[in-house]
Amino acid sequence: MPVIKSAKKKLKKDKERTQRNKIISDNLKKAIKSAKKAPSEKTVREAVIRIDKSVKNKLMHKNKAARVKSKLSKLIKKTGTKITPAKSKVTPKNKAKSA
Secondary structure, eight states: OOOSHHHHHHHHHHHHHHHHHHHHHHHHHHHHHHHHHSOOHHHHHHHHHHHHHHHHTTSSOHHHHHHHHHHHHHHHHHHTOOOOOOOOOOOOOOOOOOO
16 A cells, blocks of 8 residues: 555546446447447447547547448448448537638
């Protein structure tokens, strides 16, 4: 056990991070398994969202994420269902008025 106050704080933060990372990685594994078991647009999209979140939190390398997403998209191609792109919620920025 740590003796120094800052080391105690770090241990506490590490436990919290470990717990949070475990939840994210467990959800990721479940999403990937369900997408592989029943490849549909909904399950694959959910898995891709989870993969992107795990990359953002540095739980998975971006190249591995790309590899897994590619594999999932190939499963959808095999089933013959078409993937519709998600609607973008980003609005275009207002152009500055020229004076």
